[in-house]
Amino acid sequence: MGRYILIHAAIDAKGLERIQTSRFGQKLKKRQLIMLNQTAGEMNIKFKSFWMAGFECTDQLNASGDRVDLLQITGHLDIIREDYARIGSLGIRTVREGIRWSVVEYLPYQYNFNTVLSMMMAGKETGVQQIWDICHFGYPTDLSPFHPHFTSRFVALCEAFVHFYVNHNPGEILYVTPINEVSFISWLGGEAGATVPYCTDSGWKVKYALVRAYIAGIKAMKSISKQVRIVTTEPLVNMVPGLNPTTEELFQAEVENAQQYQTVDMLCGRLCPELGGSEDLVDILGFNYYYNNQWIIGGYEFLCWTDPIPDPRWRDLADLLESAYLRYEKPFILSETSHPKEDRPRWISMISSECVKLIERDLPLLGVCLYPIIDRPDWDHPEIWHHSGLWDHDFLDKYSRILHQESADALHIGQQLISRSLENKVEDTFTPYL
Numbered sequence: 001m002g003r004y005i006l007i008h009a010a011i012d013a014k015g016l017e018r019i020q021t022s023r024f025g026q027k028l029k030k031r032q033l034i035m036l037n038q039t040a041g042e043m044n045i046k047f048k049s050f051w052m053a054g055f056e057c058t059d060q061l062n063a064s065g066d067r068v069d070l071l072q073i074t075g076h077l078d079i080i081r082e083d084y085a086r087i088g089s090l091g092i093r094t095v096r097e098g099i100r101w102s103v104v105e106y107l108p109y110q111y112n113f114n115t116v117l118s119m120m121m122a123g124k125e126t127g128v129q130q131i132w133d134i135c136h137f138g139y140p141t142d143l144s145p146f147h148p149h150f151t152s153r154f155v156a157l158c159e160a161f162v163h164f165y166v167n168h169n170p171g172e173i174l175y176v177t178p179i180n181e182v183s184f185i186s187w188l189g190g191e192a193g194a195t196v197p198y199c200t201d202s203g204w205k206v207k208y209a210l211v212r213a214y215i216a217g218i219k220a221m222k223s224i225s226k227q228v229r230i231v232t233t234e235p236l237v238n239m240v241p242g243l244n245p246t247t248e249e250l251f252q253a254e255v256e257n258a259q260q261y262q263t264v265d266m267l268c269g270r271l272c273p274e275l276g277g278s279e280d281l282v283d284i285l286g287f288n289y290y291y292n293n294q295w296i297i298g299g300y301e302f303l304c305w306t307d308p309i310p311d312p313r314w315r316d317l318a319d320l321l322e323s324a325y326l327r328y329e330k331p332f333i334l335s336e337t338s339h340p341k342e343d344r345p346r347w348i349s350m351i352s353s354e355c356v357k358l359i360e361r362d363l364p365l366l367g368v369c370l371y372p373i374i375d376r377p378d379w380d381h382p383e384i385w386h387h388s389g390l391w392d393h394d395f396l397d398k399y400s401r402i403l404h405q406e407s408a409d410a411l412h413i414g415q416q417l418i419s420r421s422l423e424n425k426v427e428d429t430f431t432p433y434l
Contacts, residue, residue, distance in 0.1 A: 044173060045229060045284065045331060047367050048093035048129040050418060051411065053390075054336060054371030055083070057098025059138030060185075063194040063380045067138075070376050071100065075398040080119060084126040086391065086401060087373060090408060091415060095123075096335070096369055098133035098180075101157060105140050108153065111160050120168060131175040131231055134161060134217070137185050137195065144197040145189075145209035151216050154178075158217035162224045177231045177335075178217045181288060182210045182263040184235055194380070211266045211275060218267075218281045229283040233335040234263050236287035236320055238294040240303070240313040253297050261327060268328065284366065285328055286335030289317060291347065305350070306343070317350070318357035321365070331364040336371035340388040345410035352414030359421045370411075374401065 056070040071077050087095070099116050106112055123130045134157065143150055158178060165174050179185075189195045190206030197206065221228045239257040241249040262271060264285065269277035294303040294314060303311050317334075325332055334355075339347035351368060358365045375389035385393050390407050394400040 045366065046173070047333075048127075049091060050367045050422075051090075051092050051415060052094040052096065052131075052333075052367050052369035053087045053092045053373035054096040054369045055098075055374060056372040056376040057096075057100060057133060057136045058379065059098070059100040059102045059136065060195050060379065061138070061141075067102065067141075068379050068382070069100065069103070071098070073382065073398065074374050074376055074393075076374060077115065077119070079399050080122045081126060083374065083401070084122060084128045086403075088126060088128065090390075090411060092370075092373075093127060094129045094131065094367065094369075095373075096131045096133065096177075096371065098136040099161060100138060101135050101154075102138040102140050104161075105153070105157055108140075108142070108149075109156050111157070111164075113161070113164050116161075116164070117168060120165075129175075131177065132161075132165075133177045133180050133233075134158060135178065136180040137188075139196060145206050145213070146197055150209060151213040154213040155216045155220045159220050159224060162221045162228060166225050166227070171227070173227050173229055174221075174225065175229050175231055175284075176221065177233050177286065178221075179210055179214045180233050181235060182207055182214065183260060184288075186210060207262065208266075208272065208275075211263060211272070211277075214263075215267060215275050215277050215281065219276070222281075230281060231284045231286050231333070231335070232264055232267065232282055233286035233288055235260060236289045236293060236317075236324060238303075238313075238315045238320060239297050240294070242296055242298070249297075256297050261324075264328065282328070282330060285324065285330050285332035287321060287324060287332065288336035288371075289320070289334060290337060291339050291343075306346070316357070317354040318361075321354075321358060322361065322363060325363055331366050333366045334368040336369055338371055338388045340386045344388070344390075344404060345406040348407060348410040348414055352410075352417050355414075355418055356421045359418070359425055362425075 055076050056074065059067065059069050059071075062068050076083055084095070097119060099113070104111050104113055104116065120130065122128070135154070139145075139150075140153070143153060161176075162174065185195070186203045186207035189197055190199050190203035191201065193200050199206070218230055222230075237257070237260050239253055241253040245253070264282065265271040266275060267277045267282050268279045291305055292302045294305070295301060296303070303314050305314070307314075321332065321334070334351070337347075337351055338344070348370075355365060355368060370390060372389045374391050375385050375387055375393045378384040378386065385395070390404060390411065392402040392404055394402055
């Protein structure tokens with residue numbers, strides 16, 4: 001599928017405004033959608049492919065206190081060109097990668113970007129576009145979000161990375177996620193005690209500290225280069241009460257469900273304005289969605305997405321994404337999604353169908369990232385591999401790549417389905433470019 005810029009066809013000479021009604025009853029004027037889509041075009045947001053590939057890049061300290069470096073464990077750094085050739089053979093030209101904060105900052109305020117440069121060169125040589133994570137769950141060993149120097153160290157890293165990127169990629173857009181999944185890592189480290197800072201009952205404090213650094217990092221990067229585009233990557237969830245809930249249970253579910261938006265609300269200045277957030281800090285919304293992202297509050301019993309008769313509390317992905325979009329009205333991507341083992345093809349097919357719904361609703365969905373594209377091990381139990389990638393691992397060689405053919409077939413069908421949907425919308429929503 002060709003590359004595209006989101007811009008909308010002009011309103012006719014009479015200025016006719018066509019009204020759209022969302023599935024949630026909100027009236028959207030066509031003129032409003034045009035302005036949103038034109039904004040994406042004016043911001044020069046261009047992805048080389050709608051379908052993207054994510055290479056698992058976490059470098060966190062796990063529940064046992066051991067450093068996990070999945071770019072090394074999976075062998076991706078050693079055979080990155082071969083990995084890019086593999087995804088290219090399936091029509092994927094855009095990827096998510098990570099610089100690994102714990103690796104590049106080898107001493108406080110001292111950086112070595114040699115490995116990152118090698119990755120950038122691989123992208124240039126193979127025609128692959130990269131979206132960069134600065135912090136993907138890992139911090140230098142001497143830091144935690146509660147450390148007095150955390151924000152200053154993070155800002156300095158952001159500044160160093162932007163200068164490095166601009167020097168080696170003059171004139172090119174830098175798509176960057178400063179901190180991946182603030183909501184999740186705040187829970188993991190602040191409530192579950194399974195990573196730095198290994199706390200309980202401190203999730204909000206961790207989130208606040210991370211977003212404080214996040215906002216300062218964005219401002220620093222955007223002050224250096226107008227080519228910086230911020231891509232958030234936050235979990236998209238649906239938390240529901242049990243069956244036959246009381247009024248209190250309904251209210252509690254609503255409160256807990258709203259917490260998924262806290263990070264982006266803070267970035268946009270809608271929550272905790274003292275942190276300095278503002279709407280212009282975020283350019284592209286990224287939402288991470290997996291099979292276990294819908295659950296019953298209190299016990300984390302998951303709603304099953306494969307039930308023959310759907311649970312009445314289940315919400316389709318397209319509806320969840322539309323709700324999130326309507327909250328912020330910014331272009332968005334599905335920044336992570338995958339399913340383990342035998343249901344991978346069925347999951348990809350479902351994702352494709354939900355994307356078509358969003359395209360038909362004229363919502364500015366820019367792409368979907370299969371994450372991980374190469375199978376990866378569990379953080380806390382590295383001997384267990386998830387079998388959730390498009391390529392599996394055979395346990396004999398860390399460089400092994402075994403294509404899961406059924407998933408590849410489902411992807412091909414999904415690519416065709418979405419391409420047709422985009423083509424049907426081309427005169428109304430998309431204008432191709434060369």
